Amino acid sequence: MPMLGIKVPLREGEKVRRKLLELGVLATDYKIKKDGKFLIFPVKSPVKGFEVVESEFEPVKKRPSSYREVVEVPNELRTLLPSSFDIIGDIAIIELPVELVSYGGNIGEAILEVHKGIKAVFMKGSKVSGTFRVRELLHLAGEERTETIHRENHIKLKLDVARVYYTPRLATERMRVFEKAKEGEIIFDMFAGVGPYAVLLAKKAGLVFACDINPWAVKYLEENKKLNKVENVIPILGDVRKVAGQIKADRVIMNLPKFAHEFLREAILSTKSGGVIHYYGFSHEENLFEVHEENIKRVAEKLGRSVEVIDERVVRPYAPYQYNVAIDFRVF
Structure with a gap:
């Protein structure tokens, strides 16, 4: 079925296309047609000052969104x-x-x-x-x-999805921690993986100690140091329990939500007075933070330390009625 078209010389094509879009009359569901030294634009209605013709136009094939x-x-x-x-x-x-x-x-x-x-x-x-x-x-x-290079928060992360743990769903959370970090800090990433926290934070920190028990994770962490040109990341292969206390950090990352509560002693021992711990856990919706707060305070008291909660937030849903939560607290 013929439609209305606006016929213009080729040299005026881009200028006219922008004008028709501005006027809201360009029929974008159809393809623009070339006719010798002219272009014919499909339009919804005539436009004064242009040559109006009737023509057949080919529909634009829409790409599915899902x-x-x-x-x-x-x-x-x-x-x-x-x-x-x-x-x-x-x-x-x-x-x-x-x-x-x-x-x-x-x-x-x-x-x-x-x-x-x-x-x-x-x-x-x-x-x-x-x-x-x-x-x-x-x-x-x-x-x-299963090996790929992932990009997030202006860094590149090389990894093998079958050999290391990695979730892209925490990119916003990682940027939140980066924005809270201060220039020149000493940071301890206790469960570093391939370095999504460590490599990002290295752009601000004085030094980042990044520990993981998975040799594949540490292998890729070494590669990601080079890929992102950050020299101030110190990869550590091994059980974080053997490292704790040897490092005194301004900021500690505990991104192991299923088991982080088992490593609170190690985290607190590795934190300077006045330093901040970013703790992650899983909680039922009926008790999102209190159960974790009580455990944090109990462990701190046993070590003769005190804590102050400075931020709490739900990071994401994890399972029905279950949430991944973050608690930031300062250690004294």
Whole structure:
């Protein structure tokens, strides 16, 4: 069906396009047409001062905004399709309900089709577990590799998603801590992983001690030092219990929410008087902070120290009725 068009010389094309957009008359659902030395713009209504013609225009093919729009699964299962998934570098990791596992290949291909920057798709095959806090990943589509480079907060992080723990969902929290840090501080990152806190904080800190028990995490931390050109990060491979007390830090990061309460003694022993600890834990919605506060104060008292809570916040939902919380407290 013919539509109205505005015909202009090629040399005036960009100027006219901007003008039509400004007037709100350009029909952006259709492609602009070339006719010899002229362009014909599809418009919703005539515009004074321009040559108006009738022409056929090809519709613009709209790219789907979600993989759920293109994936092939039975209609009765569509409501079970996850609305989100983690993107780490160019790798997507999705959690599927058991009813959709057999359609994992279709889901992986649909993600690749919609998200052109993603090159590999994996499914969570288990929960995070073990000393190294990793999970089994099952390949669904794309390249069969698990190493990538992730970008967040103006830093690059090289990592292997199958060998180290990493979540992109804490990028905002990591920036919050960075903004609270002061120039020249000595910082102790007790559970550093590949360095998302340590490498970022190194841009402000005098020195960052970054400890992890996973040799793969420390390997990538070493690489990320070079990748981001930060020399003031000291990677430490080993059990943080053997390191605690040897470091006296202005700021301590305890990003191990499931077990951080077991390492409070080590954190407090490693903190200067007046220093700050960023503690993370999991809580039920009915008791978000009090249970952690009581434990923090009890451990501090045993060590002859006192604490002052300076900030508390919910970082993110973790499970039904469960939340990942952050407590910042000062140690004296």
